[in-house]
Amino acid sequence: MKMIEVQNLKKSFGKLEVLKDINIDVQSQEVVCVIGPSGSGKSTLLRCMNLLEEPTGGDILIEGDNLTAPKININELRQRMGMVFQQFNLFPHMTVMENITLGPKKLKGKTKSEANELGTQLLDKVGLVDKAEVYPDNLSGGQKQRVAIARALAMEPHIMLFDEPTSALDPEMVGEVLQVMKDLAEEGMMMIIVTHEMGFAKEVADRVIFMDEGFIVEQGTPDELFNHSQNERTQVFLSKVL
Amino acid sequence: METIEVILEGLPTLLRGMGVTIEITVISLILAMFIGLILGVFSITKSKILRGFSMAFVDIIRGTPLLVQILFIYFGLPSVIDIDLTAFSAGVIAITVNAAAYLVEIFRAGINSIDKGQMEAGRTIGFSYAQTMRLIILPQAIKRMIPAIVNQFIVSIKDTSLLSAIGLAELTLSGQSIYAANYRAFEILFAVGVLYFVIIYSLSLFARWLERRLDVA
């Protein structure tokens, strides 16, 4: 089943055209990694998918619902899509447990004990049960990002979007976050991941999309893209990052 | 008469005036907080009309002297529109409007000081703009704004003394009425000053306590 369809997506900031005619279909359970040079529009593409940026043209369908339709209930739709940011964006005035349970309590009508039970399950999944009552300031970067993933999962999303989830981390903490994402992929979560971790993309992605200057230059299986690309721009980029 | 006797004799009148000062300050500042918060949020929305309205309000109020505003509301307005304002209600309006204008700027700056990622994280979970403001942005912003808000409260308390100009028997005018009769301006104004200090210093202590309490959370 098609979970996401992006059709002729365009996005400009003033005169700067950042996305130029993007077309993507993503199936359920698929893991898609988006790679490309800085400024190529990867974050903008991801942010258009949950309307953090308003597309200038084209359509985005999430499970068949058109995001740009005038009557769309964006708040309901966003609940179906979790998003994880490079800078974590945890709520500093709340404990780890409160961060995770705020959405389920306020938006899904869960009682405090139901929400806490869910929160404990999710913290267990990301290996942080002992941090439930801690404030985000007292966590390492890797721990923060794992809490951010748990917080997104608490809304029981059908889709997870990741924007460079490990780029702000010290190298020794990258692995713990990637491991959580691998586990999610194995459970069949549909994920779109903007990343510079080529090793991770090779191992986990069903499909890799290479973007440059607002276009999708090439896409395919990790093997097709990393080992057999015929495209000159892809080759130049890969030669720099591999 | 001894200094102490002069003060003791004036004290009941001064305390009544102090009561009026506190009453008008509390009512005005509660109203001003609401108006300031609403216009503060207006000033950061996408709507040009709301932003423009909020900015115009702030500019006009900040750009004119409070005493002129007080006189305008009490003497000016009733001469053109059919309203009958007591000195007390005119005072509440003037202090409210004036404090609100400064609070708008405090709220605007406080909200803007919160990282944009917080709003995005809230919206991404599925909260509306208003919910994200209420649950995520404002709790963080208000904590940062407390010193500036308290500062404005202190200024507003002192500003109420200008209401003596429209005959409101608040603390300053109460003092004036006493020394107009007994000619003991030194003692009476000293006492007036002490009473203002008591109000303001209590507020400062409360604010310090509040900040410490919020720091623990």
Ligand SMILES: Nc1ncnc2c1ncn2[C@@H]1O[C@H](COP(=O)(O)OP(=O)(O)OP(=O)(O)O)[C@@H](O)[C@H]1O
């Ligand atoms: N809100 C904005 N206003 C103006 N320009 C923007 C805005 N957001 C992004 N841009 C510009 O759009 C272009 C693409 O940005 P984007 O963040 O999507 O790139 P990216 O591929 O994610 O890069 P990186 O790898 O550095 O994160 C850049 O030139 C950027 O400066």
Ligand SMILES: [Mg+2]
């Ligand atoms: Mg980016």
